[in-house]
Amino acid sequence: MSLPFERMRLLRARSGLSMRAFAALLGSPLDTRYAYYEERRFTGLLPIDAARRIAAALHPYGVEAREVLALAGLSDDEAAADIAVQAPTVQYLRLDVAFPSEEALTRMFETMLEDEVPAEHRDALARTLARRLPSALQRATTSPPVPVRAHWPAPGEDAASPARRRGPRRPGSHI
Known part of the structure; x- marks a missing residue:
């Protein structure tokens, strides 16, 4: 039986995504939580919330949710019940729209x-x-979807500028 980090790495690799691309798909930078699940020191169970998010992200790539939920310690029956509870209730479809004048x-x-x-x-x-x-x-x-920023400034709040603010230069100091 392979170790949890090896199974996680194998499931992600079956999706065809790199670790960096998959972490971005989950909405987390590579150097945060997700990378830990593919490191040698990850030997325990996957937290159930993380397993659900990872399963949902891998599903479109042909990885079954029960395989990911098994890393959280769920049996096939428990995983099936969890999947039924987590099933989305929203359906999306594309419609042609006629606009008024x-x-x-x-x-x-x-x-x-x-x-x-x-x-x-x-x-x-x-x-x-x-x-x-x-x-x-x-x-x-x-067109492809536009990425959404994690934090939008509140109305009236200025967005933080990446530039440092400096006072005006003294005349003749720029030589």
Whole structure:
């Protein structure tokens, strides 16, 4: 019987993903929690929450959830029951959408922007949004998903700048 870290590494390798790519798929940097599960010092049971996340991420790549849940110490029957409980209740499907006229979309956007944008800018912005919405949605359906930042600044909160803030230079000090 192979060790837990070897079985975890084998399951991930069967997906065809590198360790770095799989850690990114889980939403964690490689140097954090996931890498530990493939290191020699990982000899215990996989925490059940981690096993569920890993199983869900590996499922689209042909790895059965029961194999991952076995690393958490669940028997086949327990894994089957856990999978049934964790089954998603949402289904996604792609639909073709017919938009109303550009004038109707403009009125809709004007109403939506009424409390947000001053009147002198609202009409032009509403017309621009109405004109661009159909083509923007078309492009969005054919492009890959955009990664989401873990933390968005709250309204009114400035995003942290990676640049250091310095005071003004003294005249003649830049030579």
